[in-house]
Amino acid sequence: xxxxxxxxxxxxxxxxxxxxxxxxxxxxxxxxxxxxxxxxxxxxxxxxxxxxxxxxxxxxxxxxxxxxxxxxxxxxxxxxxxxxxxxxxxxxxxxxxxxxxxxxxxxxxxxxxxxxxxxxxxxxxxxxxxxxxxxxxxxxxxxxx
Amino acid sequence: xxxxxxxxxxxxxxxxxxxxxxxxxxxxxxxxxxxxxxxxxxxxxxxxxxxxxxxxxxxxxxxxxxxxxxxxxxxxxxxxxxxxxxxxxxxxxxxxxxxxxxxxxxxxxxxxxxxxxxxxxxxxxxxxxxxxxxxxxxxxxxxxxxxxxxxxxxxxxxxxxxxxxxxxxxxxxxxxxxxxxxxxxxxxxxxxxxxxxxxxxxxxxxxxxxxxxxxxxxxxxxxxxxxxxxxxxxxxxxxxxxxxxxxxxxxxxxxxxxxxxxxxxxxxx
Numbered sequence: 001x002x003x004x005x006x007x008x009x010x011x012x013x014x015x016x017x018x019x020x021x022x023x024x025x026x027x028x029x030x031x032x033x034x035x036x037x038x039x040x041x042x043x044x045x046x047x048x049x050x051x052x053x054x055x056x057x058x059x060x061x062x063x064x065x066x067x068x069x070x071x072x073x074x075x076x077x078x079x080x081x082x083x084x085x086x087x088x089x090x091x092x093x094x095x096x097x098x099x100x101x102x103x104x105x106x107x108x109x110x111x112x113x114x115x116x117x118x119x120x121x122x123x124x125x126x127x128x129x130x131x132x133x134x135x136x137x138x139x140x141x142x143x144x145x
Numbered sequence: 146x147x148x149x150x151x152x153x154x155x156x157x158x159x160x161x162x163x164x165x166x167x168x169x170x171x172x173x174x175x176x177x178x179x180x181x182x183x184x185x186x187x188x189x190x191x192x193x194x195x196x197x198x199x200x201x202x203x204x205x206x207x208x209x210x211x212x213x214x215x216x217x218x219x220x221x222x223x224x225x226x227x228x229x230x231x232x233x234x235x236x237x238x239x240x241x242x243x244x245x246x247x248x249x250x251x252x253x254x255x256x257x258x259x260x261x262x263x264x265x266x267x268x269x270x271x272x273x274x275x276x277x278x279x280x281x282x283x284x285x286x287x288x289x290x291x292x293x294x295x296x297x298x299x300x301x302x303x304x305x306x307x308x309x310x311x312x313x314x315x316x317x318x319x320x321x322x323x324x325x326x327x328x329x330x331x332x333x334x335x336x337x338x339x340x341x342x343x344x345x346x347x348x349x350x351x352x353x354x355x356x357x358x359x360x361x362x363x364x365x366x367x368x369x370x371x372x373x374x375x376x377x378x379x380x381x382x383x384x385x386x387x388x389x390x391x392x393x394x395x396x397x398x399x400x401x402x403x404x405x406x407x408x409x410x411x412x413x414x
Contacts, residue, residue: 048195048286048287049287050184050189051287051290051294052182052184052185052290054182054184054185064180065175065178066179066182066186067179067180067181067344068188069186069187069342069344069345071188071192071196072335072338072339073195073196073197073198073199073335073339074192074195074196074199092168094170094171096344096385098170098171098175099171100168100169100170120338120385121196121338121339121340121341121342122341122342122344122385123344125176125179127171140185142185144195145195
C-alpha cells in the first residue's frame with residue numbers, strides 16, 4: 001500500500017488548486033470531484049472506486065460516523081475531501097465494538113484517507129473529523145481491491 | 146512547491162509509520178447514532194465476489210446461470226428482479242463473459258423501461274455494451290453500480306422511493322444465493338466468514354419496515370421479509386466466527402427458495 005505515495009502526492013497537488021465557492025448541488029459536485037481526484041490515485045493501483053458516496057456538512061468538534069460493511073480478503077481505502085473554510089480533515093476506522101483500528105493514513109489539508117485490510121468480515125465504522133477550520137461541505141468515497 | 150512536496154512526503158511517511166495521536170474508542174452513544182447511507186453502507190455484489198476470489202476459486206462461468214423473469218405486473222417483483230439482474234451482471238463480469246454482460250445489461254434496461262425510469266438510464270446500456278466489447282471488466286463493475294444508482298435515483302424522483310430498497314434487496318439475495326451455494330459445496334472457514342453479514346440484513350429489514358403499509362402487504366414483500374428474518378438467524382455468529390457448514394447450507398436453501406419466488410410468475414395475494 002505504501003507504493004501509493006507518489007500517486008497520492010499527485011492527487012494532493014491537484015487538490016491544492018483553489019476551487020471557487022458554490023451552492024447546494026454544485027457544492028456537492030465540487031467536493032465530490034475533489035475526493036475522486038484523491039481516490040483516482042488508488043484506482044491507478046488497481047482499486048475499484050464505489051460509485052456511491054457520502055456527502056454532507058462537517059462542523060468543528062462534531063465528528064460524523066458512517067457504518068460500512070467490509071469483507072476479509074479485500075483491501076479498502078476510505079477517501080474524504082472538504083471545501084474551505086475547512087482546513088484539515090482526518091479519517092479513522094473502528095471495528096464493530098468501536099475500537100480504533102490501525103490503518104495506513106494519508107492526510108493533506110482538505111483531503112484525507114485511511115486504508116485497511118479487515119481481519120474479519122462484518123460491520124465497521126468510519127469517522128470523519130474536521131481537525132482544523134470551520135463548518136464545510138464534505139464528501140467520502142471508498143475503493144477496494 | 147518543492148518544499149510542499151517534501152513536507153507532504155515526510156508527513157505521509159510519519160503517518161504511515163503509525164506515529165499518530167492515540168485515538169479514543171467510540172462511545173455507546175456514538176455507536177448508536179452512526180449514519181447508515183445505503184449508497185456506501187451496503188456493499189456491491191462485486192465487492193463480495195472480489196473477496197470470494199481471495200478465499201477460494203469459484204468457477205464463475207459455471208455459476209453464471211441467469212434466470213429470466215416470469216410474467217408479472219407487480220412493480221415490487223420487477224424491482225426485486227432488477228436487483229437480481231444487477232447481481233447477475235457482476236457474476237458475468239467475474240466470469241469474464243462479455244456476451245453474458247451485454248445480455249444482462251439489455252435485460253436491466255428493458256426491465257427499467259417497464260418501471261418508467263428516466264431516459265438517461267437507458268444510455269447506460271450502451272456504455273455497458275461498449276465496456277463489454279472491450280473486455281474492460283473493471284469499468285464494467287463501476288458501470289453496473291452506476292446504472293443501479295441511476296435507476297434508484299430515477300425511481301426516487303418519480304416518487305417510487307419504496308422500490309429503491311427492493312432493488313438493493315434483489316441484488317443482495319442473488320449475490321448471497323450464488324455465494325452460499327458455492328460455499329456450501331466448497332466449505333472453508335475463510336469463505337464462510339464472508340457470509341457473516343448481520344448488519345446488512347438488519348439494515349434491509351429495517352428499511353422494509355419503513356415501507357408504506359400497502360406495499361408491506363404485497364405478497365412478495367411479505368415473503369422477502371420472512372426469509373430475511375430466517376437469514377438473519379443464520380448469519381449472526383458469536384465473536385466474529387464464520388458460519389457453520391449447517392448454517393451455510395440453511396442460508397443457501399433459504400436464498401434459493403426466495404430467488405425462485407422472485408423469478409417465478411405473479412404471486413396471488
